[in-house]
Amino acid sequence: MSDKRFSAERLLRFTNAIxxxxxxxxxxxxxxxxxxxxxxLRGIESHGIARLFHYxxxxxxxxxxxxPDIHIAHxxxxxxxxxxxxxxxxxxGPRACEIAMDKAELAGSGWIAVRGSNHFGIAGYYVMxxxxxxxxxxxxxxxxxxxxxxxxxxxRLGTNxxxxxxxxxxxxxxxxxxxTSVVAYGKIEIARRNGESIPPDWxxxxxxxxxxxxxxxxxxxxxxxxxxDRERGGHKxxxxxxxxxxxxxxxxxxxxxxxVPSFWxxxxxxxxxxxxxxxxxxxxxxxxxxxxxxxxxSRVDEWIKCMRETKPAAGTDGPLIxxxxxxxxxxxxxxxxxxxxxxxVATLDELSRKTGVPF
Amino acid sequence: MSDKRFSAERLLRFTNAIxxxxxxxxxxxxxxxxxxxxxxLRGIESHGIARLFHYxxxxxxxxxxxxPDIHIAHxxxxxxxxxxxxxxxxxxGPRACEIAMDKAELAGSGWIAVRGSNHFGIAGYYVMxxxxxxxxxxxxxxxxxxxxxxxxxxxRLGTNxxxxxxxxxxxxxxxxxxxTSVVAYGKIEIARRNGESIPPDWxxxxxxxxxxxxxxxxxxxxxxxxxxDRERGGHKxxxxxxxxxxxxxxxxxxxxxxxVPSFWxxxxxxxxxxxxxxxxxxxxxxxxxxxxxxxxxSRVDEWIKCMRETKPAAGTDGPLIxxxxxxxxxxxxxxxxxxxxxxxVATLDELSRKTGVPF
Numbered sequence: 109m110s111d112k113r114f115s116a117e118r119l120l121r122f123t124n125a126i127x128x129x130x131x132x133x134x135x136x137x138x139x140x141x142x143x144x145x146x147x148x149l150r151g152i153e154s155h156g157i158a159r160l161f162h163y164x165x166x167x168x169x170x171x172x173x174x175x176p177d178i179h180i181a182h183x184x185x186x187x188x189x190x191x192x193x194x195x196x197x198x199x200x201g202p203r204a205c206e207i208a209m210d211k212a213e214l215a216g217s218g219w220i221a222v223r224g225s226n227h228f229g230i231a232g233y234y235v236m237x238x239x240x241x242x243x244x245x246x247x248x249x250x251x252x253x254x255x256x257x258x259x260x261x262x263x264r265l266g267t268n269x270x271x272x273x274x275x276x277x278x279x280x281x282x283x284x285x286x287x288t289s290v291v292a293y294g295k296i297e298i299a300r301r302n303g304e305s306i307p308p309d310w311x312x313x314x315x316x317x318x319x320x321x322x323x324x325x326x327x328x329x330x331x332x333x334x335x336x337d338r339e340r341g342g343h344k345x346x347x348x349x350x351x352x353x354x355x356x357x358x359x360x361x362x363x364x365x366x367x368v369p370s371f372w373x374x375x376x377x378x379x380x381x382x383x384x385x386x387x388x389x390x391x392x393x394x395x396x397x398x399x400x401x402x403x404x405x406s407r408v409d410e411w412i413k414c415m416r417e418t419k420p421a422a423g424t425d426g427p428l429i430x431x432x433x434x435x436x437x438x439x440x441x442x443x444x445x446x447x448x449x450x451x452x453v454a455t456l457d458e459l460s461r462k463t464g465v466p467f
Numbered sequence: 468m469s470d471k472r473f474s475a476e477r478l479l480r481f482t483n484a485i486x487x488x489x490x491x492x493x494x495x496x497x498x499x500x501x502x503x504x505x506x507x508l509r510g511i512e513s514h515g516i517a518r519l520f521h522y523x524x525x526x527x528x529x530x531x532x533x534x535p536d537i538h539i540a541h542x543x544x545x546x547x548x549x550x551x552x553x554x555x556x557x558x559x560g561p562r563a564c565e566i567a568m569d570k571a572e573l574a575g576s577g578w579i580a581v582r583g584s585n586h587f588g589i590a591g592y593y594v595m596x597x598x599x600x601x602x603x604x605x606x607x608x609x610x611x612x613x614x615x616x617x618x619x620x621x622x623r624l625g626t627n628x629x630x631x632x633x634x635x636x637x638x639x640x641x642x643x644x645x646x647t648s649v650v651a652y653g654k655i656e657i658a659r660r661n662g663e664s665i666p667p668d669w670x671x672x673x674x675x676x677x678x679x680x681x682x683x684x685x686x687x688x689x690x691x692x693x694x695x696d697r698e699r700g701g702h703k704x705x706x707x708x709x710x711x712x713x714x715x716x717x718x719x720x721x722x723x724x725x726x727v728p729s730f731w732x733x734x735x736x737x738x739x740x741x742x743x744x745x746x747x748x749x750x751x752x753x754x755x756x757x758x759x760x761x762x763x764x765s766r767v768d769e770w771i772k773c774m775r776e777t778k779p780a781a782g783t784d785g786p787l788i789x790x791x792x793x794x795x796x797x798x799x800x801x802x803x804x805x806x807x808x809x810x811x812v813a814t815l816d817e818l819s820r821k822t823g824v825p826f
Contacts, residue, residue, distance in 0.1 A: 181758070182756075182757060182758045183575075183756070184574065184575025184576075184753065184756040185544060185545070185574045185575055186544070186545040186574045186575040186576045186756070187575035187576050187752060187753065187757055188756075188757070189757045189758050215543065215544045215545045215574050215575070216542075216543025216544055216545040216546035216574075216578075217543075217545045217546050217576060217578050219575075219576050219752060219756075221757050244714075244718075256777070257774055257777055257786035258786060258787075259779060259780050259783040259784070259786045259787070260774075260777035260779065260780060260785060260786045261777070261778040261780045261781070262777055262778045264773070264774060264777050264786075270707075272710050274713050274717075282709065282713065284706040284709065284710055286700075286702075286703045286706050286707075287703075288703075290694070290699055290700045291700065307698055307699070309698075309699045312780065315781040316778070316780020316781055316783070317780065317781055334693060334694055334700045334703055335649070335693055335694060335700075336699065339666060339668075340649055340666070340668045340669075340695065341645075341648075341649045341650065341693050341694075341704075343645075343787075343789075344645045344646075344647075344693055345693070345700075346786070346789075347643040347645050347789045348645075348707075350641065350643065350774070350789060351631050351643055353770070354633050354641065354767065354770065355603075358633075358763065358766045358767055358770050359603075359754075359757050359758075360757060360758070361758065361766070364766075364770055365770060365773055365774070366773065382766075382769070383766070393546060393578060394543065394546065395718075397541075397542070397543040397545070397546035397578075398541060398546055398580050398718050399540070399541045399548050399718075399719070399720065403720070404717065404718060407717045407723075407741075407742070408713065408717055410741070411712070411717050411723060411724060414623070414724055414725065415616055415619075415623060415709075415724070418615070418616055418619035418620070418621055418623050419619065419620040419621045419675070420619065420620060420675070421615070421618050421620045421671065421675020421676065422620070422674040422675055422676055424618040424675070426618055427617060427619045427623075427705070428617075428618070428702075430702075430705075430709060
């Protein structure tokens with residue numbers, strides 16, 4: 109890893125200032141920068157400051173509303189649809205997640221479907237916010253179509269992640285945050301850049317057949333759903349992606365399936381529309397809505413220890429607990445700084461030149 | 468298929484009478500029989516009347532309480548933990564599911580974690596009950612350990628299914644009901660009976676290494692999580708099984724992970740206990756808690772049509788909608804009767820002899 113490292117504080121300050129320069133109110137800019145940096149700290153570079161340039165581009169070209177009127181469009185004590193008014197997903201997401209937790213405070217749980225939003229960063233960020241309030245947090249989002257349904261030969265669904273977190277008492281929390289495709293598109297890009305082939309389980313070509321050529325994916329193919337084919341449970345990955353699309357897109361009236369707009373403004377837009385913007389779904393459940401919180405958390409500790417004590421498979425160190433890798437990354441990067449590739453640093457330098465914000 | 472066919476009505480009547488004979492109150496027996504037969508009608512024979520003999524055995528040997536005091540142990544307006552008092556899962560499940568829907572009626576959504584229950588049949592049964600009340604239904608359950616966590620070499624988690632259903636307006640509903648392992652244990656049993664090998668993606672041996680010998684699974688190996696290995700997303704299947712175990716087992720204080728009791732009384736019991744009985748988790752969300760119900764259902768129709776219109780992969784008829792196969796089975800079996808193997812018929816004959824209930 110020869111990438112240069114930058115302190116989280118420096119990147120946070122810069123990101124914040126860039127968002128303010130793009131017209132985002134101070135408080136929202138600070139939240140949005142926090143979401144992006146959480147991703148870099150947790151080692152998910154693909155969703156972090158590497159995207160700042162594109163977020164800014166969307167703000168500058170007017171595709172995203174810097175001062176959205178985020179509001180509840182419809183509600184009950186424990187549910188609501190939130191209208192994001194085409195704001196930055198990094199602003200709409202945290203607001204909607206807060207509403208879910210506030211409802212949970214009063215009604216025991218809160219469930220928020222969001223329309224008119226944009227890409228919200230990592231789903232894991234949202235579910236971890238619930239931990240401090242002794243809640244179990246849920247988050248899902250749909251995304252632009254890269255995945256074929258099982259037995260399909262075209263892109264119809266996003267990598268549609270599911271996240272959920274459970275607090276431990278003395279143990280760190282269990283934090284699940286997973287795409288519902290076999291792999292994220294990023295892995296295809298890495299193989300393309302390196303001129304390598306991919307395993308035949310990751311993607312299909314434009315006929316819907318397994319391919320080992322990563323160029324087939326942007327060339328008219330698609331990512332495979334988790335499980336890959338029928339024999340190995342590809343219908344289950346498709347079901348999960350469908351569930352997320354129905355909860356995040358169809359339920360609130362956001363775009364869904366093939367109509368979810370691309371993250372990259374230069375890719376153009378789908379011609380047809382299924383609704384407003386991108387959709388999310390957040391949940392929060394008060395742990396003491398089910399029983400004494402400390403008793404639950406102490407049982408989570410037992411569960412974690414039990415899984416760690418599982419007999420290791422040959423050639424491995426044994427099972428991890430969901431969230432272990434990201435937590436280790438956060439610890440290491442908080443201490444030593446966040447490594448950024450030369451290409452990402454170049455986009456930050458360009459942003460600095462364009463805006464006059466010192467990097 | 469040379470199996471003899473029996474009308475659903477006949478099997479329902481018999482099942483009902485057998486449960487009553489085993490000491491279950493009339494109303495509960497009727498509900499329980501309905502859950503079992505729903506499984507046979509939907510083509511999931513493994514969870515249907517084929518299990519009646521064993522359910523009865525558990526009642527007769529006193530391992531299951533025929534007249535449980537099912538009650539709310541802890542609650543908020545939208546959440547509760549339900550104590551199943553060691554009742555039949557086919558009785559406790561429907562009761563808890565009803566409580567979830569009743570809470571949703573008042574608070575917008577209802578979320579019920581259940582302890583002290585037993586195997587509840589197919590998860591799909593529960594989520595379909597919500598459709599008639601214009602709700603989105605969720606159901607999960609843990610189950611006795613057959614699955615290894617990724618990088619583990621022993622059984623620590625059940626096949627822990629996730630189910631959710633969304634109503635259409637003119638289209639039939641989307642009904643998702645999926646185990647979080649690559650395959651159910653039933654597929655291993657079929658291969659064993661036929662002396663066939665299994666694909667290397669389904670299971671691991673006692674060293675945690677892929678195996679094609681189905682005898683390795685009961686012999687000390689385990690089923691693989693959905694995704695199988697790290698390269699193909701096996702950590703995601705493990706995450707899903709963990710999520711279900713934490714929500715169904717750890718949250719309400721049921722047994723979890725390796726401590727979930729076996730369905731088969733003759734298998735004995737885990738020595739250590741993690742809590743009470745088996746655990747479930749039910750959710751119900753009023754659709755009009757998010758917006759006008761008919762608008763949502765008409766968007767579901769559009770979503771279904773769009774997925775059906777996906778370009779088919781070579782050699783296939785194109786993607787199905789989750790629930791298609793089970794609905795077709797239900798239509799066909801309602802018309803022509805439910806096929807039962809000679810072995811299952813023999814268990815029903817034996818039950819009839821033992822109890823005097825005419826089959």
